[in-house]
Amino acid sequence: MNNSDAKIKYSVIILLEEKYEDFSQLINMFHEAFVKIKRPFEIVIVANGTEGFLRGELKKNDNYNSHLKAIALPQRTSQAVCLRTGFKISKGEIIIICGSYQQITMDSLVGLLDSFNDDTDIISPWRQDRVDPLFNKLQSTMFNAVVRKIIGSKQHDLNCNIKIVRRDVLEETELYGNMYRFLPVLAAKKGFKTKEVKCEHFQERGKTGFYSFSEYATRIVDIVTLFFNTHFSRKPLRFFGALGSVFIVVGVFLMGFIFLQKLFSGYPVGDRFELLLAVFFMALGVQVSSVGLLGEIIAFTHGRQKNDYTIEKIFSQ
Amino acid sequence: MNPKKIINGSTPIHLSIVVPLYNEEESVGKLLARILEVGRTFDFTYEIILVDDGSTDKTWLIIEQLKNTTPQLKGIKLRRNCGQTGAMVAGFDNSLGEIIVTMDGDLQNDPSDIPMLLQKMKEGYDIVSGWRKYRKDHFSRVLPSRVANGIISITTGVHLHDYGCSLKAYRAECIKSIKAYGDMHRFFPAIASMTGARVTEVPVNHFPRKFGVSKYGFDRIFKVFSDIFAINLIIKFSSSPLKGFAVCSFPFFLLTVFFGSLSVLGQVFQWTSGKAFFFLFASALNGMTFLYLIALGILGELVVGTSDLSHTYLSELTGKDMEVNCKDE
CATH class of the missing domain: 1.20.58 (Methane Monooxygenase Hydroxylase; Chain G, domain 1)
Incomplete structure (x- = not known):
């Protein structure tokens, strides 16, 4: 590691997933912006299954310089893996995570960097005056509202492909799957100071209209995963136990109903399908609850690797 | 998040005193003074670890000021309020002592009881728990606590009078092998005994609360009872x-x-x-x-x-144990 590496202030990590023609322009714009604000920086490009495209782009432009690092993952993999890879080779103190294209104007990005003070660990932009079609805006708003409601976050625009984070955040927050959009939510749960700053929306390249079914399914699974992880990963029994008890209560209620009927009106018990249903619900309840118990055993016996606390400062003499 | 263990000088640290603090700006100074007073009588090295559990008042500022005058002091500031257990574990993970003593930050525990705990430990125990025999709290807090203690004692098979008392002394390897999370600190003895630790108790002083508000409410009672149920299940099922x-x-x-x-x-x-x-x-x-x-x-x-739930090493202690037991008989 030479001297200039040590002083790098900003690392831009670009997750290159889609092939857009003006990609080199994106790099140039970042370059210009950082040269203008005169802070040491680097740009790390992580090609997620787009190695050929990246090579072509790099060959086209010879003016890429020492600020640029590129790494390619041979096969398309999850965003979390890409981010980790890029993070490992980056050296900056503040990391700007960016998607395949520019979503907010460079001016507002620089504005975000300005508002990143000592009291901030993560900034996520909130796109104003969005330029994408109404339907997309509606979907996005709904998604954010659902996350706010279920997970208890305070974010309004998780889908923006730019996130600015302090190094510690990525070091201490577990990311998995395609959940980099949830980074601010996870970081806030860890106690990092998050900020949401209004920004100018530049352009939108993503799909418009309805997404594919699997896209929606993934999003729903993401939210459920996030909900479980933020609320119950330490106490799975509470989650499964609550679910299981609902079934058991339904079963017991049905059973009681049948036997009361037998008692008061002599209605026969043996050949009623409600009896079967009651037994079924009780069995289901016990099965669900016991999965929670197994989860609890796992959390208890393997939980030490996962810390419940995050240290902000420590001194010893 | 374990920082490198740096031991200054030649003498390894014998005792670590871990105190979780949550909004205790009035108490910190007095607490430290009392600990230091007791510390003067120690003939071994010790460290004091103050863990600021995401306080919203000046607690951390005061800790930072105190560090200049107190060489034994170590400070940890957590990013958010992680609960008493989380704060304690953060302290354990960053402690260097062979023995760890935990206590409350609200001045209700008396640091001058520490030598007594250590003395008891020398008799061959891995965990010595404080017992607030003459508790200085309102009846409405003492009663549910009594009931909870009774239930814990019966269900876990580790018989103590007072599980809730924060003043406890642990052999470091004992407490560090426990996977503690949630609100488990009152179950440390029970969980540790699962790995073979020997547990006992001694009566300790207890002072009424002077500053701040008690961080316990009615919903806590329900929580403690559901914890008792859950942790019993976990202990039984995990073994x-x-x-x-x-x-x-x-x-x-x-x-x-x-x-x-x-x-x-x-x-x-x-x-x-x-x-x-x-x-x-x-x-x-x-x-x-x-x-x-x-x-x-x-x-x-x-x-x-496949877990790393390890059983505590008892080899070194057993010798001492036998001696003491023989004398007793």
């Missing part, structure tokens, strides 16, 4: 999962047999046409659940088997 699940599955086995024989009887004695069929299904459902639980139990054995 032998298959046994636990097998016990749970036994009623389902009985029901399988019960419904199964009803079904056969129905067939034999030509009951109303539907009955035999329904009983057969009920029997199958129960049988399924029975098998399912057994399968989970086997899976549980696998999970526990």
Whole structure:
């Protein structure tokens, strides 16, 4: 590691997933912006299954310089893996995570960097005056509202492909799957100071209209995963136990109903399908609850690797 | 997040005093002064670890000021309020002592009890718990606590009078091998005894609260009781999962047999046409659940088997133990 590496202030990590023609322009714009604000920086490009495209782009432009690092993952993999890879080779103190294209104007990005003070660990932009079609805006708003409601976050625009984070955040927050959009939510749960700053929306390249079914399914699974992880990963029994008890209560209620009927009106018990249903619900309840118990055993016996606390400062003499 | 263990000078640290603090700006200074006063009588090295559990007041500022005058002081500031257990674990993970003493930050515990705890420990115990024999709290807090203690004592098989007292002394390797999370600190002795630790208690002083507000409410009572239930389950199931699940599955086995024989009887004695069929299904459902639980139990054995839940080393202590026990007899 030479001297200039040590002083790098900003690392831009670009997750290159889609092939857009003006990609080199994106790099140039970042370059210009950082040269203008005169802070040491680097740009790390992580090609997620787009190695050929990246090579072509790099060959086209010879003016890429020492600020640029590129790494390619041979096969398309999850965003979390890409981010980790890029993070490992980056050296900056503040990391700007960016998607395949520019979503907010460079001016507002620089504005975000300005508002990143000592009291901030993560900034996520909130796109104003969005330029994408109404339907997309509606979907996005709904998604954010659902996350706010279920997970208890305070974010309004998780889908923006730019996130600015302090190094510690990525070091201490577990990311998995395609959940980099949830980074601010996870970081806030860890106690990092998050900020949401209004920004100018530049352009939108993503799909418009309805997404594919699997896209929606993934999003729903993401939210459920996030909900479980933020609320119950330490106490799975509470989650499964609550679910299981609902079934058991339904079963017991049905059973009681049948036997009361037998008692008061002599209605026969043996050949009623409600009896079967009651037994079924009780069995289901016990099965669900016991999965929670197994989860609890796992959390208890393997939980030490996962810390419940995050240290902000420590001194010893 | 374990920082490198740097030991200044030649003498390793013998005792670490871990104090979690949450909004205790009035108490910190006094607390530290009291600990230092007791510390002067120690003939070994010690460190004081103050853990600021995401306080919203000036607690951390005061800790930082105190560090200039107190060389034994170590400070940890957590990013958010992680709860007493989380704060304690953060302290344990960053402690260097062979023995760890925990206490409350609200001045209700008396640091001058520490030598007594250590003395008791020398008799061959891994955990010495404080017992607030003459508790200076309002009746409404003492009563639920009594009940909770009674239940913990009966259900866990580790018999102490006062599990809630924060003033406890642990042998470091004992407490560090525990996976603590949630709100577990009152169960440390019970969990540690699972790994073979020997636990005892001594009566300690208790002062009424002077500053700040008590961080306990009525919803806590419910929480403590549900914790007792959960942790008992976890302890029992983690030490032998298959046994636990097998016990749970036994009623389902009985029901399988019960419904199964009803079904056969129905067939034999030509009951109303539907009955035999329904009983057969009920029997199958129960049988399924029975098998399912057994399968989970086997899976549980696998999970526990691959875990790093280690048993505490007791070799060195055993010698001392025997001596003491012989003298007693």
